[in-house]
Amino acid sequence: MGRSVLEGAFSLLDKLTDDGELGLTQLADRCDMPKTTVHRLLEQMEVLGAVENVRGRYRIGAQMFRFGQAWEPAPGILLVARQPLRALSATIRTSTILAVPRRDRVLVAAASIVRAEDVARLRPGATVPAGMEFVSAPVRTPSSSVIGTVCAVLDNGHSATALREAVGHAARAISAALAS
Numbered sequence: 001m002g003r004s005v006l007e008g009a010f011s012l013l014d015k016l017t018d019d020g021e022l023g024l025t026q027l028a029d030r031c032d033m034p035k036t037t038v039h040r041l042l043e044q045m046e047v048l049g050a051v052e053n054v055r056g057r058y059r060i061g062a063q064m065f066r067f068g069q070a071w072e073p074a075p076g077i078l079l080v081a082r083q084p085l086r087a088l089s090a091t092i093r094t095s096t097i098l099a100v101p102r103r104d105r106v107l108v109a110a111a112s113i114v115r116a117e118d119v120a121r122l123r124p125g126a127t128v129p130a131g132m133e134f135v136s137a138p139v140r141t142p143s144s145s146v147i148g149t150v151c152a153v154l155d156n157g158h159s160a161t162a163l164r165e166a167v168g169h170a171a172r173a174i175s176a177a178l179a180s
Contacts, residue, residue: 073102089114096150
């Protein structure tokens with residue numbers, strides 16, 4: 001059975017999210033789709049604001065940014081996570097994230113970036129990079145199920161033991177705020 005129109009459109013959006021700006025031929029090749037199909041889907045998505053065409057190269061459009069800003073892994077979690085993540089990063093002087101499981105991935109839902117090398121790989125919406133070392137603690141919903149984890153990047157300047165208490169405190173603060 002062939003790919004649905006929505007599967008094709010999301011395949012293109014996934015590729016643009018991963019690779020940034022791409023031309024029509026590059027997208028068709030990377031998504032293993034006919035160039036005519038890719039062109040038709042891109043034209044439709046451009047009209048809707050899902051993609052933008054800049055001198056023959058396509059990128060994610062402003063409408064997708066708007067949709068992405070509306071997503072939360074749990075109601076109110078992003079609002080209550082911001083301050084504890086910032087405070088944690090300021091205290092321990094390393095980048096911190098709120099990571100949440102989604103299907104077969106773990107996504108960065110919120111971030112407080114301290115290290116320049118973390119800007120691109122820990123942006124909200126990105127998949128948590130494999131091979132990066134973190135100290136983490138669970139964030140729980142009012143019913144005590146784990147909704148995500150607060151994670152601090154473990155680098156050469158920190159020991160896991162030294163970070164564990166501060167990370168746990170931030171996770172408990174977010175959990176408590178969700179319960180109130």
